[in-house]
Amino acid sequence: MLNLIIDLILTxxxxxxxxxxxNVPRRGLNLGGWIGALSFLAYRLxxxxxxxxxxxxxxxxxxxxxxxxxxxxxxxxxVINFNIPAMVPFVPGGQAYQMIKxxxxxxxxxxxxxLLQVAVIAGSIAFGFLLAEMVxxxxxxxxxxxxxxxxxxxxxxxxx
Amino acid sequence: xxxDQGHLMIKTALHAGRIMIENGSExxxxxxxxRRIALNAGxxxxxxxxxxxxxxxxxxxxxxxxxxxVTTRSIxxxxxxxxxDLSRHFAAHKITLAExxxxxxxxxxxxxxxxxxxxxxxxxxxxxxxEVVFRGNYPDFLVSCIIGLxxxxxxxxxxxxxxxxxxxxxxxxxxxxxxxxxxxKYHLGTSADDIIxxxxxxxxxxxxxxxxxxxxxxxxxxxxIARGMEALMSAIAIGSGIAMILQAV
Numbered sequence: 001m002l003n004l005i006i007d008l009i010l011t012x013x014x015x016x017x018x019x020x021x022x023n024v025p026r027r028g029l030n031l032g033g034w035i036g037a038l039s040f041l042a043y044r045l046x047x048x049x050x051x052x053x054x055x056x057x058x059x060x061x062x063x064x065x066x067x068x069x070x071x072x073x074x075x076x077x078x079v080i081n082f083n084i085p086a087m088v089p090f091v092p093g094g095q096a097y098q099m100i101k102x103x104x105x106x107x108x109x110x111x112x113x114x115l116l117q118v119a120v121i122a123g124s125i126a127f128g129f130l131l132a133e134m135v136x137x138x139x140x141x142x143x144x145x146x147x148x149x150x151x152x153x154x155x156x157x158x159x160x
Numbered sequence: 161x162x163x164d165q166g167h168l169m170i171k172t173a174l175h176a177g178r179i180m181i182e183n184g185s186e187x188x189x190x191x192x193x194x195r196r197i198a199l200n201a202g203x204x205x206x207x208x209x210x211x212x213x214x215x216x217x218x219x220x221x222x223x224x225x226x227x228x229x230v231t232t233r234s235i236x237x238x239x240x241x242x243x244x245d246l247s248r249h250f251a252a253h254k255i256t257l258a259e260x261x262x263x264x265x266x267x268x269x270x271x272x273x274x275x276x277x278x279x280x281x282x283x284x285x286x287x288x289x290x291e292v293v294f295r296g297n298y299p300d301f302l303v304s305c306i307i308g309l310x311x312x313x314x315x316x317x318x319x320x321x322x323x324x325x326x327x328x329x330x331x332x333x334x335x336x337x338x339x340x341x342x343x344x345k346y347h348l349g350t351s352a353d354d355i356i357x358x359x360x361x362x363x364x365x366x367x368x369x370x371x372x373x374x375x376x377x378x379x380x381x382x383x384x385i386a387r388g389m390e391a392l393m394s395a396i397a398i399g400s401g402i403a404m405i406l407q408a409v
Contacts, residue, residue: 003296006292007292007293010289010290010292010293011289011293013285013289014285014286014289014290014293014361017281017282017283017285017286017289018282018286018361018362018366020274020278020279020282021279021282021283021286021312021362022184022235022236022237022366022367023235023236023237023238023239023273023274024237024238025237025238025241025242028241040293076244076245076248077241077244078185078189078237078240078241078244080184080185080186080189080237080240080367080370080371081237081241083370084237084366084367084370085366087366087370088286088290088361088364088366089290089293091361091364091366093290093294093357093360093361093364094294094295094357096395096399097353097356097357097360097402098353100399100402100403100406101353101402101403101406103403104402104403104404104406104407105406105407126373126377129370129373129374129377130377133377
């Protein structure tokens with residue numbers, strides 16, 4: 001439990017500092033960190049419930065996508081300011097490194113098994129983002145239908 | 161509407177689009193922004209074709225289309241946000257088209273980066289924190305921070321001198337590999353694997369990777385694949401830098 005809390009704090013710091021590296025505007029840094037920590041919590045809870053690494057990554061990416069869109073609407077900033085830093089704790093760095101190491105040392109069969117793990121994780125994250133995009137679009141459609149301010153602002157948007 | 165107005169509109173819209181692509185925006189956002197600028201300037205019927213190496217735009221009823229090549233590429237989300245804000249101001253009629261173009265030129269000329277020391281400290285913190293999150297190796301936290309900081313310093317300097325992103329990633333990864341192995345050899349760190357995993361995290365091509373996925377999902381296949389290649393090249397550069405050191409030891 002203590003480990004989980006420490007990991008969440010570290011994830012928050014890691015997300016915010018990665019935001020500094022890609023020059024996210026100052027007013028968006030804090031919110032991006034919260035999104036990173038919350039989605040990482042969801043990911044860890046999925047792993048604790050033994051749902052498997054693919055589902056955990058997919059669910060984490062889904063949370064990132066949905067929360068980033070809310071943050072982007074709230075702060076009126078492009079959504080990439082939030083979802084790129086938040087995605088960093090999900091990067092399969094360990095597996096990618098083991099793959100490189102095993103290729104370099106000539107253990108090709110082990111390297112390929114790590115390569116497949118990297119592919120599974122990357123694919124789950126991509127599909128998580130895809131699902132989040134769908135949720136966001138459905139939400140936008142509902143908002144346009146039920147809110148007069150929204151339907152006024154988006155009257156020229158061909159996607160809705 | 162005079163013809164001059166149309167020319168200024170296309171020029172401004174292409175300028176905004178070029179800044180956004182240069183600094184790592186996805187293609188769908190750029191074409192959306194350009195279309196909105198045209199709409200708010202009184203041209204509801206514009207045709208835009210955006211790829212990550214160039215933008216073409218024409219307005220129905222005007223004679224000429226214009227082309228804007230995009231040659232340099234870097235990562236700066238602040239600029240994308242600023243262009244977005246300017247576009248919103250323009251839509252709300254707070255600034256005119258000429259002011260918009262002037263502000264874009266200013267934005268292009270005076271980038272607002274975080275100071276270098278803050279970037280270095282951040283790179284160190286990214287390395288240390290993610291090393292602990294991924295591997296749970298608390299004793300190596302500080303070593304990872306310092307090596308990550310040095311790695312980012314190498315990346316930053318080589319990027320400034322040579323302006324080839326892949327080369328600077330390769331060299332930074334090689335330096336990280338050497339330092340990690342040396343620290344373990346002299347008993348300053350416990351696991352070279354964990355230190356390397358943490359220290360290369362600041363170099364991860366997060367922006368091209370995310371944009372590649374978003375572009376492909378949005379149907380911009382040409383740009384998506386090009387971005388994917390960019391991300392893959394970065395990953396290969398980092399990987400071969402590390403692999404070279406691991407083989408040499």
